[in-house]
Amino acid sequence: MAAGTYIAWFEEIGLGDREQVGGKGGSLGELTRAGIAVPPGYVLTTAAFERFLAALEEKAPVRAAVTALKSYDLEAITDCSRALRQRIEAAELPREMLEDLTVAHARLVGASAEQPVAVRSSATCEDAQDASFAGLQDTYLWVRGVADTARRVRSCWASLYSVESISYRLTHGFPEERVAMAVVVQRMVDAGTAGVMFTRSPTTGDRSVVTIEAAWGVGSAVVGGEVTPDRWVLGKITGEISTREISDKQIQHVAAPGGGVATVAVSEEQRRIACLSDEELQQLRAMARRVERHYGSAQDIEWAIDRQSGAILLLQSRPETVWSAKEGAPIAKPEQDPLMHLMSVFGTRRCP
Amino acid sequence: MNAESVAFPAPSSLKVLPGTERAQAAYPYYMQFTAADDQRFWFYNSMHFPEPMSAFDMVTAEAAYCALGSSTTRVHCIPTTLGIDYRIINGRVYIGGNAVTDPAEIARRTSEFQQRAFYYYGNWERLYAQWREKMLALIREAQAFPRLELPEFEPLANVHAGRGIAANHQLLDVYQKTLEGYFRMWHHHFEFLLLGYGAYMTFFAFCKKAFPEISDQTIARMVAGIEAEIFRPDEEVRRLARRAVELGVDEEFTEGRAAQAIIAALGTRGAAGRSWLEELAASRDPWFNINVGDGFYHYHRSWNDDLSMPFAGLPGYIARVKAGESLERPIEALQAQRRQLIQDYRELLGSEQERQAYDQMIGLAHRVFPYVEGHKFYCEHWYTNLFFNKIREFGALLAAHGFFAREEDVFQLTHYELEAAIIDLMTSWSNGSPPRGPQYWPQIVAERRAAIAEWAKHSTPPALGPVPEVIDDPAIVMLWGITRESLDSWLRAGSDTASRELRGFAASSGVVEGPACVVKSVEEIGRVRKGDILVCQITNPTWAPIFQKIAGAVSDIGGSMSHAAIVAREFGLPAVVGTGTATSRIKDGQRIRVDGGRGVVTLLT
Numbered sequence: 001m002a003a004g005t006y007i008a009w010f011e012e013i014g015l016g017d018r019e020q021v022g023g024k025g026g027s028l029g030e031l032t033r034a035g036i037a038v039p040p041g042y043v044l045t046t047a048a049f050e051r052f053l054a055a056l057e058e059k060a061p062v063r064a065a066v067t068a069l070k071s072y073d074l075e076a077i078t079d080c081s082r083a084l085r086q087r088i089e090a091a092e093l094p095r096e097m098l099e100d101l102t103v104a105h106a107r108l109v110g111a112s113a114e115q116p117v118a119v120r121s122s123a124t125c126e127d128a129q130d131a132s133f134a135g136l137q138d139t140y141l142w143v144r145g146v147a148d149t150a151r152r153v154r155s156c157w158a159s160l161y162s163v164e165s166i167s168y169r170l171t172h173g174f175p176e177e178r179v180a181m182a183v184v185v186q187r188m189v190d191a192g193t194a195g196v197m198f199t200r201s202p203t204t205g206d207r208s209v210v211t212i213e214a215a216w217g218v219g220s221a222v223v224g225g226e227v228t229p230d231r232w233v234l235g236k237i238t239g240e241i242s243t244r245e246i247s248d249k250q251i252q253h254v255a256a257p258g259g260g261v262a263t264v265a266v267s268e269e270q271r272r273i274a275c276l277s278d279e280e281l282q283q284l285r286a287m288a289r290r291v292e293r294h295y296g297s298a299q300d301i302e303w304a305i306d307r308q309s310g311a312i313l314l315l316q317s318r319p320e321t322v323w324s325a326k327e328g329a330p331i332a333k334p335e336q337d338p339l340m341h342l343m344s345v346f347g348t349r350r351c352p
Numbered sequence: 353m354n355a356e357s358v359a360f361p362a363p364s365s366l367k368v369l370p371g372t373e374r375a376q377a378a379y380p381y382y383m384q385f386t387a388a389d390d391q392r393f394w395f396y397n398s399m400h401f402p403e404p405m406s407a408f409d410m411v412t413a414e415a416a417y418c419a420l421g422s423s424t425t426r427v428h429c430i431p432t433t434l435g436i437d438y439r440i441i442n443g444r445v446y447i448g449g450n451a452v453t454d455p456a457e458i459a460r461r462t463s464e465f466q467q468r469a470f471y472y473y474g475n476w477e478r479l480y481a482q483w484r485e486k487m488l489a490l491i492r493e494a495q496a497f498p499r500l501e502l503p504e505f506e507p508l509a510n511v512h513a514g515r516g517i518a519a520n521h522q523l524l525d526v527y528q529k530t531l532e533g534y535f536r537m538w539h540h541h542f543e544f545l546l547l548g549y550g551a552y553m554t555f556f557a558f559c560k561k562a563f564p565e566i567s568d569q570t571i572a573r574m575v576a577g578i579e580a581e582i583f584r585p586d587e588e589v590r591r592l593a594r595r596a597v598e599l600g601v602d603e604e605f606t607e608g609r610a611a612q613a614i615i616a617a618l619g620t621r622g623a624a625g626r627s628w629l630e631e632l633a634a635s636r637d638p639w640f641n642i643n644v645g646d647g648f649y650h651y652h653r654s655w656n657d658d659l660s661m662p663f664a665g666l667p668g669y670i671a672r673v674k675a676g677e678s679l680e681r682p683i684e685a686l687q688a689q690r691r692q693l694i695q696d697y698r699e700l701l702g703s704e705q706e707r708q709a710y711d712q713m714i715g716l717a718h719r720v721f722p723y724v725e726g727h728k729f730y731c732e733h734w735y736t737n738l739f740f741n742k743i744r745e746f747g748a749l750l751a752a753h754g755f756f757a758r759e760e761d762v763f764q765l766t767h768y769e770l771e772a773a774i775i776d777l778m779t780s781w782s783n784g785s786p787p788r789g790p791q792y793w794p795q796i797v798a799e800r801r802a803a804i805a806e807w808a809k810h811s812t813p814p815a816l817g818p819v820p821e822v823i824d825d826p827a828i829v830m831l832w833g834i835t836r837e838s839l840d841s842w843l844r845a846g847s848d849t850a851s852r853e854l855r856g857f858a859a860s861s862g863v864v865e866g867p868a869c870v871v872k873s874v875e876e877i878g879r880v881r882k883g884d885i886l887v888c889q890i891t892n893p894t895w896a897p898i899f900q901k902i903a904g905a906v907s908d909i910g911g912s913m914s915h916a917a918i919v920a921r922e923f924g925l926p927a928v929v930g931t932g933t934a935t936s937r938i939k940d941g942q943r944i945r946v947d948g949g950r951g952v953v954t955l956l957t
Binding site for chain 2: 236
């Protein structure tokens with residue numbers, strides 16, 4: 001992608017562009033280009049953020065205000081956060097940026113101006129070793145029209161100056177001038193079912209299984225722990241389904257009339273039945289394998305199934321960190337005489 | 353569960369069922385439980401001996417454990433185990449391992465093992481080729497035993513030839529050779545078996561460590577051979593179906609028509625009928641020498657003894673041939689699938705070192721596993737069938753002389769008693785007096801038949817004696833799949849009978865619902881309808897022809913490497929094996945669900 005552009009479409013970017021499009025944007029671009037079904041979208045780049053920030057800094061300092069804070073002075077952080085967030089949310093986007101956004105938005109939603117989008121923050125330090133930092137950023141669902149999109153973009157930028165984010169950076173000595181945020185805007189998937197999957201068992205670390213957790217509606221209910229999802233374990237290679245746990249899924253997240261999501265009760269008929277068919281499970285497994293192979297490492301993947309088309313779409317993929325960090329000595333090494341392997345069965349007594 | 357209940361009943365608390373004491377006493381003294389046995393752990397070998405054993409059939413346990421123990425204890429010197437002890441009560445065979453626990457002794461045996469077993473592994477192909485020759489020679493020897501005859505007078509030709517040995521002596525000679533051959537066959541059976549399983553178990557254990565959630569059946573699929581002997585009998589039936597269509601005689605094969613009626617009809621169909629019958633004869637020798645059970649009981653007859661099994665498969669296969677299917681097993685595609693599976697798991701390993709170790713272990717398993725798959729046809733099927741049929745001939749001779757009513761009654765005598773009866777007959781022939789047997793045996797035979805019927809009505813504990821803290825006897829783990837976990841589930845099982853679920857080995861993936869067809873003997877296979885779920889005690893390759901009809905399979909006995917599991921995977925049928933109790937808990941016609949990926953059978957009605 002060209003340096004300095006404000007808008008970058010998924011098909012133009014990859015992981016190498018993370019400096020400009022953030023971790024989430026880079027990953028979605030990478031997967032789009034790898035042929036994985038990702039809802040179409042674009043990224044408002046860090047260049048846009050820097051341009052916006054520069055306009056803001058002309059009036060009063062932003063980064064310097066943060067750098068001046070002490071990590072233990074929560075009161076000062078809170079005051080500063082409130083002030084900065086208000087400034088960011090109140091400021092207009094620079095005119096040429098708004099024009100670019102308007103053109104991009106029209107291209108994304110096509111003929112249906114009311115087509116909702118998801119606006120998701122994509123920080124440049126996100127997806128680093130400490131995944132918890134990513135959790136501090138915001139996502140806005142069912143956003144309609146350019147004006148609201150621009151507003152939610154500013155909300156994402158503002159979230160960079162939440163009390164938690166500022167405290168986190170101060171505590172961890174994160175250099176403020178390197179903090180930037182891109183924002184992902186993509187077509188909203190009206191999910192009939194959504195969830196997460198792991199290409200490595202969260203419980204045993206097994207690389208040969210895919211664990212899938214899913215519930216009705218949008219995935220935020222699963223990710224946020226508001227519903228006990230159905231759970232399956234599939235052989236990654238074989239597709240064998242070794243675990244099927246169908247839970248009582250009492251609530252789901254759906255589109256709220258005025259934008260955003262609403263929590264509603266799941267109908268009596270749907271509560272205790274599986275929210276995925278075996279065929280869908282196998283499609284998800286195939287997607288998990290493709291994504292993992294593409295990255296060459298275990299992944300945590302968020303996905304959704306479009307209520308209308310039934311298409312399975314990937315929303316996000318992050319490297320698995322827990323088991324990868326535990327990797328120890330190999331469980332077996334080659335033997336000079338391969339027959340010596342047999343002694344593990346024939347020659348040793350296991351201790352009770 | 354409190355601490356005291358974590359033990360199985362002591363052997364001494366297990367009583368011989370009232371009225372069957374004399375039948376129990378017929379088994380030799382060395383198979384009877386004694387007070388000292390209370391200190392040891394025993395388990396019921398329901399895998400090989402799921403039904404009460406008749407007096408004669410005990411010879412299989414004797415010969416097999418004699419040979420198994422020789423191999424593990426004295427020939428290959430497995431470091432951590434000696435052989436298997438066995439006892440019988442109420443017709444049920446209990447066995448116990450003989451572990452080696454002293455580290456110094458393990459070290460001494462380890463050095464012996466590496467000089468012996470490693471030599472076998474190192475020279476596997478040559479020794480296995482030699483084994484095949486030995487086994488075929490043994491079979492030819494048994495086939496060449498003369499027919500049993502007691503003519504009124506010694507044939508003149510024998511007299512003029514100066515043979516000097518009369519016909520009655522030949523009975524003893526043939527009997528002793530028959531028995532000797534059976535004991536020898538079991539030595540051949542175990543010559544490679546533990547070593548073959550050991551290589552498989554080594555790879556298995558590695559996979560379980562590398563992939564804690566991998567299913568047993570996936571590992572089995574990586575190791576199992578594509579062109580193993582066990583597929584041959586069914587391939588022959590498919591071939592015969594193709595030939596029937598090619599020869600234009602296929603309309604003779606209608607569902608439910610008896611094999612003998614079809615054969616008679618083909619006899620009247622001129623050259624085409626004769627050609628097909630010749631093809632049948634070619635298939636029968638040797639591939640129909642396969643038993644409908646696992647060959648451990650005299651009543652597990654072969655396809656050659658009873659053609660109803662292979663003929664039951666023909667109409668279905670013929671219909672498929674006419675619908676344009678080739679019925680050939682896609683050998684190359686299956687081999688490619690296996691290679692891909694091995695490759696895919698290899699890629700998932702965490703390091704290059706692990707990949708190299710994996711290659712070594714799967715390489716060894718592939719080299720030695722054909723023996724594990726191949727020996728059964730020669731040993732448990734072909735030879736065992738010859739053996740029991742020879743004993744049946746003695747039964748016919750003794751029945752003809754009034755010792756008992758039917759030839760099958762001979763299997764109610766122990767092999768020692770049978771030798772006594774034969775000598776009784778020899779004596780009678782020699783001295784001209786009537787034999788004593790006709791006064792002696794009929795009531796004993798009746799008593800023992802009644803005892804077996806009584807024993808069959810009662811279940812027996814899965815295990816006896818104190819629960820060992822850990823089961824790591826490689827022979828027991830390999831051949832019976834028994835672990836501390838399975839003991840715990842047996843201990844729990846007592847309180848579990850009201851459950852709607854049965855658990856077993858997940859043998860072949862997939863979920864299916866349908867009516868159960870509970871088949872307790874091969875005579876009933878005619879009842880199996882398309883779409884039924886077959887519920888049986890044990891399946892083996894001989895059942896393959898009806899696998900094309902059924903929607904799923906459940907068995908009492910078997911593990912993930914059992915033939916039932918292998919055949920089910922080949923047919924893509926959901927299957928759960930080794931449930932222990934399916935044929936007794938599932939009613940004929942009951943709707944059930946089989947989840948072959950999880951090893952669960954659910955009773956729906």
